[in-house]
Amino acid sequence: MQDHNLLVVLGPTASGKTRLAVQLAKHFHGEIISADSRQVYRGLDIGSGKDLEEYGDVPYHLIDIVDPGYEFSVYDFQQRFLEVFCRLSTKPDTLPILAGGTGLYLNAALKGYRLIPVPENPELRQQLAKNSDTELVQHLKQLKPNTHNSTDLLDRNRTLRAIEIAEGEQSAQASMTPLPAITPFIFGIHWDRTALRQRITTRLKERLSNGLIEEVESLHSSGVSWATFNFYGLEYRFVSQYLQGQLNRNDLFQKLNSAIHQFAKKQDTWFRRMERDGLKIHWLEGAGDVVSQALSYCSTTQNSIT
Numbered sequence: 001m002q003d004h005n006l007l008v009v010l011g012p013t014a015s016g017k018t019r020l021a022v023q024l025a026k027h028f029h030g031e032i033i034s035a036d037s038r039q040v041y042r043g044l045d046i047g048s049g050k051d052l053e054e055y056g057d058v059p060y061h062l063i064d065i066v067d068p069g070y071e072f073s074v075y076d077f078q079q080r081f082l083e084v085f086c087r088l089s090t091k092p093d094t095l096p097i098l099a100g101g102t103g104l105y106l107n108a109a110l111k112g113y114r115l116i117p118v119p120e121n122p123e124l125r126q127q128l129a130k131n132s133d134t135e136l137v138q139h140l141k142q143l144k145p146n147t148h149n150s151t152d153l154l155d156r157n158r159t160l161r162a163i164e165i166a167e168g169e170q171s172a173q174a175s176m177t178p179l180p181a182i183t184p185f186i187f188g189i190h191w192d193r194t195a196l197r198q199r200i201t202t203r204l205k206e207r208l209s210n211g212l213i214e215e216v217e218s219l220h221s222s223g224v225s226w227a228t229f230n231f232y233g234l235e236y237r238f239v240s241q242y243l244q245g246q247l248n249r250n251d252l253f254q255k256l257n258s259a260i261h262q263f264a265k266k267q268d269t270w271f272r273r274m275e276r277d278g279l280k281i282h283w284l285e286g287a288g289d290v291v292s293q294a295l296s297y298c299s300t301t302q303n304s305i306t
Contacts, residue, residue, distance in 0.1 A: 006109075009099040010186065011190070018051055024097060024187075024294060032060040033099070036063075042065075043067075043219055043222070044236070046207050048233065068228065081109050112182070124167065136159045144162075184279070186281045187294050196264060200257070204256065216229065216239040216243060238256040239252065284297075
């Protein structure tokens with residue numbers, strides 16, 4: 001890669017990101033860095049769509065790196081990503097390829113979010129203790145008007161922690177050291193909405209048939225609480241509700257399927273926002289040969305990739 005030091009593959013759920021990233025890694029002698037907020041967890045395999053068999057002999061990173069129950073944050077991801085990126089950048093003829101659909105993770109890598117470790121602040125928590133949940137959410141939105149991590153708004157402890165982090169980051173901005181320069185070349189996979197809906201529905205049926213419910217049962221038996229599943233994505237949230245008797249089997253499928261469709265729309269909105277914020281995304285038509293389209297971009301773009 002002559003003018004870029006990172007290749008990126010993004011797209012909504014079920015768009016075929018892993019397959020494209022693997023093919024590009026084979027072509028460019030690359031190694032894949034996952035940008036998926038659930039694939040970091042060991043044991044969250046079917047519901048997170050790890051599909052590790054697709055990688056073959058292509059090296060991958062940031063998959064299966066922590067146990068369920070650990071609260072893996074955007075800060076954790078950024079630090080791990082930078083460690084891997086810097087290490088791969090020193091390897092001869094090796095191209096880092098960032099692949100995934102978690103918008104916060106992508107922005108943390110590509111937009112240079114300045115994130116820091118923030119310890120608990122007992123004085124701040126005491127000040128906030130008298131505030132209602134609604135007041136805490138409003139306070140967080142004032143600190144971070146563009147926050148899109150909705151899980152921080154669902155639980156009082158998570159909201160308190162998010163406020164703590166936001167205030168700690170604001171106070172530490174001046175002393176931060178520069179991040180490494182990243183010049184990404186970004187591919188996005190686009191599907192017609194009807195076709196993507198069909199792909200999502202088909203994949204959900206496959207996951208349910210291939211042991212998704214049993215996976216959640218096993219994780220719960222190993223000590224993962226029902227409440228924790230709420231923060232591991234839609235599949236784990238809805239299946240845990242089913243296993244607790246809150247949904248019947250038909251409602252599980254119908255409601256989960258609908259929720260994933262809505263999530264895909266939100267992902268698309270996020271990617272369009274990334275473009276408005278200045279990141280150039282080269283869109284590939286998912287229904288076509290995405291590998292050929294991507295290689296064509298690479299060979300014809302003024303900032304060529306070799």
